[in-house]
Amino acid sequence: MTIETIEQWFQRLASASLGQPAAMQGLPSWREAAATLLVVREFMHHRGYTSIVFVEPR
Secondary structure, eight states: OBHHHHHHHHHHHHHHHTTOGGGGTTSOOSHHHHHHHHHHHHHHHHHTOSBOOOOOOO
């Protein structure tokens, strides 16, 4: 997943928090997902990563 994708999702989350609930369409609505997105975005920005791979646990 690229930083651009993460940024797009984050912008949608930010738009929803500013009163545009339609921006959440297609994104998980649970709080943990929003927190995870924020942490991943900040991690990628501050560490300089351009992409990340998520592995589902077995």
